[in-house]
Amino acid sequence: MSGKKIKIGTLIVLRDIGDKMNVLDAINKRKSVRDYLTDEVDEKDIKTIVDAGKKAPKAGPFQITVVTNKELLNKINDHTIEGMKNSGNDFFVERASTPGYNPLYKAPLVIFFSAPDENIFGGLTASVSAENMILTAISLGYGTCYLASPNFAFQTSARDELIKELQLPPNLNPICAVSIGKEGENKFGTPQEEVDNVNFVK
Numbered sequence: 001m002s003g004k005k006i007k008i009g010t011l012i013v014l015r016d017i018g019d020k021m022n023v024l025d026a027i028n029k030r031k032s033v034r035d036y037l038t039d040e041v042d043e044k045d046i047k048t049i050v051d052a053g054k055k056a057p058k059a060g061p062f063q064i065t066v067v068t069n070k071e072l073l074n075k076i077n078d079h080t081i082e083g084m085k086n087s088g089n090d091f092f093v094e095r096a097s098t099p100g101y102n103p104l105y106k107a108p109l110v111i112f113f114s115a116p117d118e119n120i121f122g123g124l125t126a127s128v129s130a131e132n133m134i135l136t137a138i139s140l141g142y143g144t145c146y147l148a149s150p151n152f153a154f155q156t157s158a159r160d161e162l163i164k165e166l167q168l169p170p171n172l173n174p175i176c177a178v179s180i181g182k183e184g185e186n187k188f189g190t191p192q193e194e195v196d197n198v199n200f201v202k
């Protein structure tokens, strides 16, 4: 009987620690995750992540589109490869031709950000919202990657079809996306480098 009590107590303590990962821990833990397990992201966690994105600083209208539909994610993935191959940019052409490369990394959840052209701050607003979501997802135990490559899908002839399937009005332009899920083998992970790009003015 007493053993049971200890077990329950231990579980509560572990959950407590998980819930309390502070923002610096999440920032230090963050890295781009480019391979995901197929496990779906818990609905409650999706809500927590999206709510955090909505609390970011904002300037003007932008749209958050939460996609878990595998068929649509596969379609965007495939058109992204097509767009990258036709981009005329050597880096993207080579990446898109790498065997096994999937620009959406088969993540079970991808959150897309878009904004109307009139919002000159659409890209900035979407990005701060995306980072809030990234850090929240990490604090909940998920891996994430900030993605700009899906924009290539919207430069193909499939643009209108994809915008429609994302249930977006035609005047909204995709800006970036965030892939989220339990981390897999991370085959496409890159080593994190320390960049010297800070100057202090006193």
Ligand SMILES: Cc1cc2nc3c(=O)[nH]c(=O)nc-3n(C[C@H](O)[C@H](O)[C@H](O)COP(=O)(O)O)c2cc1C
Pocket: 030, 031, 032, 033, 034, 145, 146, 147, 148, 149, 150, 190, 192
């Ligand atoms: C504007 C922007 C666009 C990015 N687009 C992609 C992308 O399309 N695909 C990808 O795998 N990573 C993308 N990244 C992630 C970077 O490659 C990654 O952050 C960088 O290599 C540093 O690695 P780290 O995130 O592991 O620290 C993007 C990052 C930024 C800031």
